[in-house]
Amino acid sequence: MANLELLPINVAGEWRLGGGDVYDSLYPATGEPIARLRAASLADVEEAIQRADHAFRTSGWAQKLPHERAAVLHRVAQLIRENAERLAQQQRLDNGKPISETRALVASAAGTFQFFAAACETLEETITPSRGAFVTMSVHEPMGVVAAITPWNSPIASEAQKLAPALAAGNAVVVKPAEVTPLMALELAKLCEEAGVPRGIVSVLPGKGSVIGDAITKHPLVKRVSFTGGTTTGKHIAHIAADKMMPVSLELGGKSPTMVLEDADLDHAVAGVLYGIFSSSGESCIAGSRLFVARSIYDEFLTRLTEGAAALRVGDPASERTQMGPLITARHREGIERYVELGVSEGGRIRTGGVRPHGAGFDNGYFYTPTILEGLGNQARVTQEEIFGPVLVAMPFDTEEALIEQANDSIYALAAGVWSRDFKRAWRLGRAVQAGTVWVNTYKQFSVSTPFGGWRDSGLGREKGREGIFQYMEQKSMYWGT
Numbered sequence: 001m002a003n004l005e006l007l008p009i010n011v012a013g014e015w016r017l018g019g020g021d022v023y024d025s026l027y028p029a030t031g032e033p034i035a036r037l038r039a040a041s042l043a044d045v046e047e048a049i050q051r052a053d054h055a056f057r058t059s060g061w062a063q064k065l066p067h068e069r070a071a072v073l074h075r076v077a078q079l080i081r082e083n084a085e086r087l088a089q090q091q092r093l094d095n096g097k098p099i100s101e102t103r104a105l106v107a108s109a110a111g112t113f114q115f116f117a118a119a120c121e122t123l124e125e126t127i128t129p130s131r132g133a134f135v136t137m138s139v140h141e142p143m144g145v146v147a148a149i150t151p152w153n154s155p156i157a158s159e160a161q162k163l164a165p166a167l168a169a170g171n172a173v174v175v176k177p178a179e180v181t182p183l184m185a186l187e188l189a190k191l192c193e194e195a196g197v198p199r200g201i202v203s204v205l206p207g208k209g210s211v212i213g214d215a216i217t218k219h220p221l222v223k224r225v226s227f228t229g230g231t232t233t234g235k236h237i238a239h240i241a242a243d244k245m246m247p248v249s250l251e252l253g254g255k256s257p258t259m260v261l262e263d264a265d266l267d268h269a270v271a272g273v274l275y276g277i278f279s280s281s282g283e284s285c286i287a288g289s290r291l292f293v294a295r296s297i298y299d300e301f302l303t304r305l306t307e308g309a310a311a312l313r314v315g316d317p318a319s320e321r322t323q324m325g326p327l328i329t330a331r332h333r334e335g336i337e338r339y340v341e342l343g344v345s346e347g348g349r350i351r352t353g354g355v356r357p358h359g360a361g362f363d364n365g366y367f368y369t370p371t372i373l374e375g376l377g378n379q380a381r382v383t384q385e386e387i388f389g390p391v392l393v394a395m396p397f398d399t400e401e402a403l404i405e406q407a408n409d410s411i412y413a414l415a416a417g418v419w420s421r422d423f424k425r426a427w428r429l430g431r432a433v434q435a436g437t438v439w440v441n442t443y444k445q446f447s448v449s450t451p452f453g454g455w456r457d458s459g460l461g462r463e464k465g466r467e468g469i470f471q472y473m474e475q476k477s478m479y480w481g482t
């Protein structure tokens with residue numbers, strides 16, 4: 001084992017070694033350990049939540065005026081910016097994304113804190129005119145201890161997306177990062193502390209989801225869980241939430257359709273489709289993984305798309321030129337390889353990719369080539385199941401009706417893309433496709449002011465947007481007699 005110092009976790013403001021198992025966080029590009037920590041134990045979970053509840057009641061965080069909490073959150077944003085390069089490099093090591101992507105994620109985390117600081121300042125209560133011998137007021141209260149459970153694919157962005165609004169609302173927050181990417185949540189907790197969030201209001205408890213995440217979710221003092229991760233885990237959490245009568249938001253999986261019409265700007269569409277599926281190595285809930293192309297342009301489009309995919313620069317995430325890094329773990333890569341084999345056994349043809357790259361720099365990392373499969377229908381398992389990797393299934397379509405029927409024929413409904421120069425058709429398709437987010441002539445663009453979430457098995461609830469703060473608050477109506 002490499003000689004790494006054990007990293008402390010954060011138990012309601014106390015930085016100490018967890019009581020659980022020791023495990024290493026590996027750099028996916030080389031398989032080398034980059035950090036070692038002792039995970040949280042069940043006793044740490046109990047202590048953190050009890051102390052977080054105490055801090056919620058006694059630290060004064062919930063009672064601060066909105067603009068006072070906003071000032072602290074603005075400082076968190078500022079500290080993220082001051083530490084941006086260090087955080088981007090650390091996130092690169094933690095999950096192997098190319099440095100250009102991790103820099104963008106860090107910038108988005110700072111923007112999220114800034115946005116919710118501003119949203120916090122605008123928190124105001126509404127007074128409705130009298131409808132009798134009274135006036136009514138609708139006020140919002142923080143909930144207490146809330147939990148944020150996050151996946152490994154964009155740690156700093158998903159953690160900021162939950163921490164910032166939950167803190168803005170005045171809660172104490174317990175973060176459970178993914179096992180394989182614990183570092184960014186720990187860094188954010190340090191910056192929150194430095195910015196002036198009171199001790200005990202933020203905890204970070206790394207560890208196994210089925211043990212630590214489960215215990216956090218079931219804890220009676222946890223009043224809300226905001227979860228991002230797989231649909232199976234999300235359904236499990238929803239069952240626990242139902243038993244506790246606890247509100248929950250679930251940002252889950254996807255199998256998003258991208259639709260290229262015959263009048264699309266093809267240069268633009270080729271670049272957008274490639275980015276939509278292969279950025280982040282396809283390890284993205286919103287990856288455009290089902291491609292529908294008008295039959296009249298299918299051959300030309302696929303030829304150009306295949307050339308583009310084969311030319312993508314796969315390699316060292318530290319290089320500014322790299323467009324696609326490795327996959328998160330060796331096991332995840334094996335799962336993706338099995339899916340590609342399944343696609344071939346279902347009658348699919350590999351247009352490009354489908355192998356591990358060879359040569360210097362690829363020996364020990366979990367690299368895989370950008371892969372395009374065709375010859376399959378929308379009912380094939382590889383077309384229906386979330387692969388969460390760089391695998392695109394391409395299909396031709398004949399009519400708009402058939403296109404919409406197939407695009408919507410999925411258990412998921414997270415995102416969709418439409419490529420067309422015809423505004424009216426794009427509008428029609430954008431309205432007809434069932435998805436939480438629709439991109440027209442662009443893909444994977446985000447704004448923190450725009451709500452995000454999925455329909456059906458892609459989730460429940462919305463994050464981001466000014467309203468995002470209210471998911472971490474309870475609403476109360478007050479009647480005043482006159």
Ligand code: NAD
Binds near residue numbers: 250
């Ligand atoms: P996962 O469901 O395995 O794990 C997500 C988190 O939940 C981790 O922190 C994990 O430790 C924890 N967890 C696991 N079992 C748990 C349990 N029983 N109780 C409580 N917590 C538990 O998902 P993953 O493999 O880390 O992430 C990939 C999935 O996340 C994909 O399906 C992807 O589509 C989805 N995702 C969705 C979004 C979105 O916004 N919709 C964003 C990113 C990723």
